[in-house]
Amino acid sequence: MENVHILLVEDDTAQNELIAAMLGAEGFTVTATFSVEEAIVALKADNRISLIFSDWKLGQLSGLELLEFTRKNNFPVGIVIATAYGSIDHAALAIEKGADDYLAKPFQRQELLLALAKANKANQLRLTNQTLNNQLSQQDSMVDLIGSAPCMQKVFQRIEKVASTNATVLISGESGTGKELAARALHKVSPRKNSPFIAINCGAIPESIAEAELFGAKKGAFTGANQDKLGKFAAADGGTLFLDEVAELSPQLQTKLLRFLQEGVITPLGCHQEVALDVRVIAASHKQLLAQVEEGLFREDLYYRLNVVPIHMPALRERSEDIGKLIHYFKDKFSQQYGGSIEPLSAHTLKQLLSYPWPGNVRQLSNCIERYALLGDEDELLESLTHENGQLQQGDQYILPSEGIDWHQFERDILLQSLKRCENNKTAAAKLLGLSYKAFLYRLEKHQI
Template sequence: MENAHILLVEDDIAQNELIASMLSAEGFIVTATTSVEEAIVALKANSQISLIFSDWKLGQLSGLNLLEFARSNNFPVGIVIATAYGSIDHAALAIEKGADDYLAKPFQRQELLLALAKANKANQLRLANQTLNSQLSQQDTMVELIGSAPCMQKVFQRIEKVASTSATVLISGESGTGKELAARALHKISPRKDSPFIAINCGAIPESIAEAELFGAKKGAFTGANQDKLGKFAAANGGTLFLDEVAELSPQLQTKLLRFLQEGVITPLGCHEEVAVDVRVIAASHKQLLAQVEEGLFREDLYYRLNVVPIHMPALRERTEDIGKLIHHFKTKFCQQYGSQEQQLSATTLKQLLSYSWPGNVRQLSNCIERYALLGDENELVESLNHNSQAATQSEQFVIPDEGIDWHQFERAILLQACKRAENNKTAAAKLLGLSYKAFLYRLEKHQI
């Protein structure tokens, strides 16, 4: 309790000076007052006060009045009440109203110090509980964003810092790291939380209807448009629009998105008037957008408009200390969801789960634990990890020869092989190489295939 700031309330001047002197000698910072009114003024004026030691009888008022004021206004202080009358009724009432301890006068110096130490400990526990409740509330707000690893704490801190603004956010990270969860958490603790949160995967919209899907369309704007269509931007008005896999947008849609970010207006398909909408944009991509810019696949000016506040979601292998917490979370969640009994994993299986690299990140872990919650088959859980490890090993079988390779020639040969195997079906060939359709076309053009 060294350097703790204590508010002393005693109307007997001699007693006040004696107790103040004793407490100062013990290392306390003392604010001495002689009435409830004076004590309330001091309490309001000094946020460093962490303890109150008050006499019961204080003129027209009492220490009980001060106690009730402090507790009803949630001042974070420990409180000890003293009475000269030795009344057990006073002591019981003080404890009932929220005092941490009481002293009957006359008291010894050691008794006073022990009572203050008890009150200080009780106050610290209250503050710790408040912090814990706040963290639990935040954890609930953060949906399934779970993690105590330093890299995840940085994510939480950044989300909290930018949530109150309308700044555009770009979330990067591998597939399965929880980019949409981060976007939802950001929305839920923002002033827009009561307005819509609309998520759309840009790579899953057919290019022929993507513009109408995002920006809306007037009746008759295209074949099949039998009525006005409300786009995602208009639907999210006042709220948040999450553009997942934003790198998949066509050049035309990139231009329209840039226009919105610059001017706050959209133009529905078939409409000649701009419409102002109030939407916060959060974009995400598992691709390196800067590399996409360098390859000519993504507009540089749009990249910088989106990347006002970057948030990077770390891969699960970068925060292995969180794997145990996530396993417990998903087990509890899915057992409750499916009404199955929660079972303990064996130490051997748990060790394998903790040491596995999780290339599919949190999504892969969730999927594995969900299957385990449904089937209760620990052997199948382990086998699925071994199967994935074998697949990963196969991808590492290619070894660069000592003399090196001609990358341009190598890439062209791979593209030709993919086209041949897919019988010139570009969509299938792109899938064989793990490329998006646009990236595949770009490489075909680059090699003049």
């Protein structure tokens, strides 16, 4: 109980001084007041106060009114009320209104210390419960982000660290890793959670209407603009705007985005006045933006404006220990969605799913489990893994997907996989890839691994 800060409320001067001296001798830090009004002022001024010991009768107001004010305004304090001898009704009412304990006057020193210890312990339990509830609330907000692998725990920790700020976040990762889920989770645990979350895929907007779609347009700004159009930035005012596949923005739109990130203003198409907005921007891309910058395809200044806080969503093959949890999650999800029970997967099928590299990441896994939920056919599930994406080896030949691959990302992933398989032994990893040690180190440096 040493160094516990206590607020003493007693209007009898002699009693006030006596109790303050007694508590001070026990190691308490004491703020002594003589009325409810003084106590409220002290409580508001000093957030270190964790205990209140108050007399019931305090001039015009009473200790009960101080108790009600404290609980109504959620001050995190333990409270003990002193009542006149035999005032059982007062004691019962104090407990009912939220006091942690009461003392009947006159009381002994040891009785006072025991009551304060009880109140302090009750207050600590309340604070612990509040912390746990806050953590559970944040976990609920990130419920669709499943994962206990260390790389996913880093994602959760980073989201929690930056959620309360307005910092711009750039989420990287392959297609299907859950970049939008991470953006939504960040929004849900931020102070903006009750404001709009607007998501837009920059690669899915026709270039001819992209500027109006993002920044808005005035009536008559272009053919077919029969009325003012509210852009996505304005729609997200006060909230969060998620720009998925931001690398697909044209140079002109990159410039306008940079202007907003620097000044917090936009200019709708056909308008000559700037509009100030309060929008947090979260961007994402499956492409390596730094490589895009080096190739002159993306503005370097915009890259650094977006990449204030980077979050990398790991590929599913990098967190294989999470595959079982995800299968269970998707089975429950689709069971509820389609209103039927799903047969458990056989040990053979589970082994195949756990060892599969999942080129389509979590999105592909979700698709496979949804199909199984509808058809209940394990053979078709395993067959789909053999033929989808064209990325399994057939004999000694690698089959290139019809849509091509991002070579930069592919090479980086192969390097990471080789290091993981060889437990970061670079010599063994280089041998696994058929590279000389020097060539392997060169590629690590190239990809900043």
